Amino acid sequence: MRMASIDTVDDGQIAAVRATHPGAFRTGRDGLRKWAPWVIAIAYVIGSLIYFDVHLLFQASERALRLLRAMVVWEDMANWQYANIYKGIAQTLAMAFLGTLLGTIGSLFVGFLAAKNVMPIRVVRQMVRRFLDILRGIDQLVWGLVFVRAVGLGPLAGVLAIFISDLGTLSKLYSEAIENIDRKQVEGVRATGAGPFAVIRYGYLPQVLPVFISQSLYFWESNTRSATILGIVGAGGIGMILIERFRAQLYDQVFFVVLNVLVIIFAIDWLSKRIRLWAIGEKSH
Amino acid sequence: MLKLDKLTRRFGDNLAVNNANLTIPDGQMVGIIGRSGAGKSTLLRLLNRLIDPSEGQILFGDHDIARLKGKELRAWRSDCAMIFQQFNLVGRLDVVTNVLTGRLHDMTAWRTVAQVFTPRERAFAIQALDRLGMAHTALQRAETLSGGQQQRVAIARALAQEPKILLADEPIASLDPMNAKVVMDALRDINRQDGITVICNLHTLDTARSYCDRIIGMQDGRVVFDGTPDQLTNSMAREIYGAEADEAFNEAATSTSIPTSEPAPARVPA
Amino acid sequence: MTDIPMRGGSAGASGDAPFDAVATFERHRAELKASKRVWNLLALGAFTIALGLSIWISQFYPERLAEGVPRIFEYFGTIMPDLQWDRLFEGRDAQGNAVPGSIIFWYTDFWTYVELLWETILMAITASLLGTAVAFVLSFPAAANLAPNGWVYWFSRRFLEFCRGVPEILLALVFVFAIGIGPLAGVLAIAIHTAGALGKLFAEVNENASDRPVEGITAVGGSWTEKMLYGVVPQVMPNFFSYAMLRFEINVRASSIIGFVGAGGIGAELNRVISFYSDDRVLAVLILVILMVTIIDLISEDIRHRFIGKENF
Numbered sequence: 001m002r003m004a005s006i007d008t009v010d011d012g013q014i015a016a017v018r019a020t021h022p023g024a025f026r027t028g029r030d031g032l033r034k035w036a037p038w039v040i041a042i043a044y045v046i047g048s049l050i051y052f053d054v055h056l057l058f059q060a061s062e063r064a065l066r067l068l069r070a071m072v073v074w075e076d077m078a079n080w081q082y083a084n085i086y087k088g089i090a091q092t093l094a095m096a097f098l099g100t101l102l103g104t105i106g107s108l109f110v111g112f113l114a115a116k117n118v119m120p121i122r123v124v125r126q127m128v129r130r131f132l133d134i135l136r137g138i139d140q141l142v143w144g145l146v147f148v149r150a151v152g153l154g155p156l157a158g159v160l161a162i163f164i165s166d167l168g169t170l171s172k173l174y175s176e177a178i179e180n181i182d183r184k185q186v187e188g189v190r191a192t193g194a195g196p197f198a199v200i201r202y203g204y205l206p207q208v209l210p211v212f213i214s215q216s217l218y219f220w221e222s223n224t225r226s227a228t229i230l231g232i233v234g235a236g237g238i239g240m241i242l243i244e245r246f247r248a249q250l251y252d253q254v255f256f257v258v259l260n261v262l263v264i265i266f267a268i269d270w271l272s273k274r275i276r277l278w279a280i281g282e283k284s285h
Numbered sequence: 286m287l288k289l290d291k292l293t294r295r296f297g298d299n300l301a302v303n304n305a306n307l308t309i310p311d312g313q314m315v316g317i318i319g320r321s322g323a324g325k326s327t328l329l330r331l332l333n334r335l336i337d338p339s340e341g342q343i344l345f346g347d348h349d350i351a352r353l354k355g356k357e358l359r360a361w362r363s364d365c366a367m368i369f370q371q372f373n374l375v376g377r378l379d380v381v382t383n384v385l386t387g388r389l390h391d392m393t394a395w396r397t398v399a400q401v402f403t404p405r406e407r408a409f410a411i412q413a414l415d416r417l418g419m420a421h422t423a424l425q426r427a428e429t430l431s432g433g434q435q436q437r438v439a440i441a442r443a444l445a446q447e448p449k450i451l452l453a454d455e456p457i458a459s460l461d462p463m464n465a466k467v468v469m470d471a472l473r474d475i476n477r478q479d480g481i482t483v484i485c486n487l488h489t490l491d492t493a494r495s496y497c498d499r500i501i502g503m504q505d506g507r508v509v510f511d512g513t514p515d516q517l518t519n520s521m522a523r524e525i526y527g528a529e530a531d532e533a534f535n536e537a538a539t540s541t542s543i544p545t546s547e548p549a550p551a552r553v554p555a
Numbered sequence: 556m557t558d559i560p561m562r563g564g565s566a567g568a569s570g571d572a573p574f575d576a577v578a579t580f581e582r583h584r585a586e587l588k589a590s591k592r593v594w595n596l597l598a599l600g601a602f603t604i605a606l607g608l609s610i611w612i613s614q615f616y617p618e619r620l621a622e623g624v625p626r627i628f629e630y631f632g633t634i635m636p637d638l639q640w641d642r643l644f645e646g647r648d649a650q651g652n653a654v655p656g657s658i659i660f661w662y663t664d665f666w667t668y669v670e671l672l673w674e675t676i677l678m679a680i681t682a683s684l685l686g687t688a689v690a691f692v693l694s695f696p697a698a699a700n701l702a703p704n705g706w707v708y709w710f711s712r713r714f715l716e717f718c719r720g721v722p723e724i725l726l727a728l729v730f731v732f733a734i735g736i737g738p739l740a741g742v743l744a745i746a747i748h749t750a751g752a753l754g755k756l757f758a759e760v761n762e763n764a765s766d767r768p769v770e771g772i773t774a775v776g777g778s779w780t781e782k783m784l785y786g787v788v789p790q791v792m793p794n795f796f797s798y799a800m801l802r803f804e805i806n807v808r809a810s811s812i813i814g815f816v817g818a819g820g821i822g823a824e825l826n827r828v829i830s831f832y833s834d835d836r837v838l839a840v841l842i843l844v845i846l847m848v849t850i851i852d853l854i855s856e857d858i859r860h861r862f863i864g865k866e867n868f
Contacts, residue, residue, distance in 0.1 A: 005447060006388075006409045017408040023424045024381045024407050041684055048681040052739040052819075060734040067733060094612035097605055133852070137845035139812045141724075145829055149630045151623030155613035160623075229724045232815070236613065246728055254725075262720040278594065333774060363776030373771030377789035386785055390776035397781050439771075446775055 070251035080253055088238035089260060091155045095237055096224040099162025104216045106167045111174030118178060135168030140226055144235035155236030162223050170215060177211040210280040217272040224268055228261055286310050287450065292341035294327055301327040303506035314476040315484045316497035320526050324506040325486040329452050333365045334358060363390035366443035370455040372435040376428030380419065380438050383427050384410040387445030413441040417471055433464025440471055451475065453485035469496050490522055636661045636835040662839055668821065672847050674738055675820035679810040682742045683803040686749025694757030695783045701761055703779055719751025723809055727818040738819025745809050749802055756798050764790045796862055800855045807851050811844050
């Protein structure tokens with residue numbers, strides 16, 4: 001049967017096909033289901049922006065331009081007090097590194113406690129999970145404030161803030177990874193007659209380690225960024241200097257610091273890729 | 286009529302296709318044979334410009350395909366359909382949408398972005414599937430189909446393009462003998478009844494012999510044989526295949542040599 | 556070992572095949588271990604140095620911890636509200652004042668908080684929608700295997716990195732300066748950061764997508780946009796959705812503190828009660844924030860699982 005060209009497909013043929021294969025054609029309800037989410041989303045965005053006074057954005061051009069200009073025109077560079085800036089950056093890096101490390105170690109323990117296949121006692125699991133919810137629900141910045149009250153101003157508070165907020169999130173991610181493992185691999189190892197430690201080492205670890213390492217590296221980078229902010233509440237790092245200089249309207253210095261931070265984050269990103277390759281032979285999660 | 290003039294493709298020092306000169310009249314069914322790495326796939330992909338030539342011309346009518354760019358190139362690709370060894374369907378989309386992608390070139394921009402197809406296009410797509418006996422799977426996701434079924438959907442997609450030429454790059458290499466026969470029968474059917482030129486790369490000799498009007502043998506990038514199946518003697522074939530001769534040559538064990546009790550019908554059964 | 560005769564055609568087999576093969580293998584393995592060992596030692600060395608420096612710079616010393624930890628509990632003590640059992644559920648008195656020791660007194664500003672929390676959630680939704688849209692569009696030119704040319708790729712990547720790299724609070728500060736105090740500054744700051752973070756994730760997913768469907772669409776004469784929409788998008792959609800929902804959960808948290816710099820939401824109130832030492836109100840606000848975040852997390856998780864479930868029939 002030779003195929004007619006599409007141009008010769010007349011209404012009669014269309015009707016014939018529609019009769020035998022109705023599912024292939026769009027109905028009104030199909031159209032609704034397809035377009036409704038888009039319409040709702042766009043309507044919501046426009047509506048909420050109006051609610052948030054989006055017109056202010058368009059009236060702001062003059063101030064914004066002034067700010068941008070101040071950022072890129074660097075003046076009086078000799079007096080920028082580089083020592084303070086780089087001390088702050090060093091603190092930020094130290095906080096992020098140590099905080100992530102502690103968070104990772106802590107989450108290794110708590111993660112197993114929250115995993116269904118490792119902790120069969122439901123009550124314990126649920127309690128651990130609620131506890132983690134609380135840790136996660138409070139933002140890192142608020143933890144920073146709390147720890148500043150407790151241990152005083154400075155990077156120690158920052159390390160603890162990062163540690164606690166990471167504990168909340170990483171534990172959950174780790175426990176999900178543990179729960180998602182393939183039982184067959186573990187059974188395979190057990191079937192060779194291996195003892196419990198060997199089962200963990202060869203059955204569980206190879207499956208969960210890539211996720212653990214991948215997530216921790218991601219958080220290390222993320223924490224480096226959030227560590228730059230913790231200084232705002234006095235928890236160490238470059239944040240305090242950033243705010244000071246911003247309030248003093250020294251926008252060029254602010255921009256300089258931000259550029260430094262971007263370079264560092266770029267470097268950490270590169271480093272994470274290398275570490276991922278070295279540890280698990282994969283480039284990304 | 287398709288004319289290849291001194292067509293060459295170089296990869297570094299390697300001449301994947303070396304000075305190919307061929308004239309393929311409309312409506313012919315051509316089989317290209319040769320061992321792996323002989324340049325069959327490269328040659329085919331030069332024809333629809335998935336690979337660009339290093340030298341030479343590809344003439345179809347007045348146009349040099351080798352020089353086409355942008356919209357004209359896409360127009361050519363729409364006219365020159367291709368099916369692949371790995372089917373290259375979009376797994377998560379349903380079968381009928383896959384076939385409809387054959388019509389993308391003729392649709393206006395907003396319709397392609399919004400995935401809005403006219404009832405006429407849909408009817409056409411179902412007709413194409415029906416011809417390949419796959420209309421009953423129209424609403425299934427393409428990835429749920431078997432290999433042979435997916436290849437038939439791919440052929441339906443090619444038909445939806447209303448092509449002048451159909452290229453088939455090792456279309457049956459991933460299929461079992463039963464499905465391979467179905468697919469080759471469909472290609473021959475399209476060639477005979479629609480008059481569409483079919484050029485296929487084939488891994489095995491008996492398939493080429495039973496289905497094609499003309500066989501082109503390639504070895505190390507060169508065209509070393511160009512003639513009818515009868516003209517291809519066993520010794521020539523052996524030389525073309527070289528070390529792989531035993532595998533390609535074992536007529537009893539190759540893909541389309543299943544003995545059937547009745548002749549293949551003109552219409553492919555569901 | 557030599558009494559197990561090894562037969563079969565292995566490449567490079569010679570007269571005394573079994574012994575040679577094992578010896579070669581052992582030699583290769585030893586070489587590999589040696590070279591790995593060097594890298595491992597270097598890595599360990601670098602790690603130890605980094606650890607030492609970090610501890611020193613942040614003064615993470617046991618004595619300070621020992622001092623500080625009890626003070627943490629002290630702080631939690633101070634923010635406990637002053638509730639009295641016998642007055643817990645008392646309503647307002649004759650003059651309309653709340654009675655100290657009752658829950659109503661503790662949550663005097665309850666409706667203010669609710670209003671601010673509502674604003675917080677709206678901010679998060681708007682910022683997430685805007686950011687996800689930008690991330691989606693840019694994730695294709697920012698994918699190495701999909702970008703139409705090198706320049707486009709480079710610019711997309713750098714733009715996304717910038718959006719992601721600048722801390723949200725800083726962006727919020729800039730916007731507050733430019734357009735004034737209010738939620739719009741927060742929405743814009745979070746949207747920009749979302750575009751960067753999500754864009755990078757999306758681009759990575761795109762880079763891992765199979766190129767076969769894309770080749771299929773090229774072969775039917777599809778344009779670049781059509782290749783992306785038909786070849787790539789169906790593959791990556793489930794992942795995109797999942798990442799976008801996770802990002803929304805994060806954005807709710809971000810919205811709740813962006814108010815610290817005046818960019819809207821409950822953050823301003825939280826900052827106020829902490830700085831003004833209205834300690835019992837701190838817990839009042841925190842409890843509501845934690846509840847909001849937890850509920851949203853649960854809803855988001857449910858939606859995510861439904862979506863994946865639907866995908867897998």
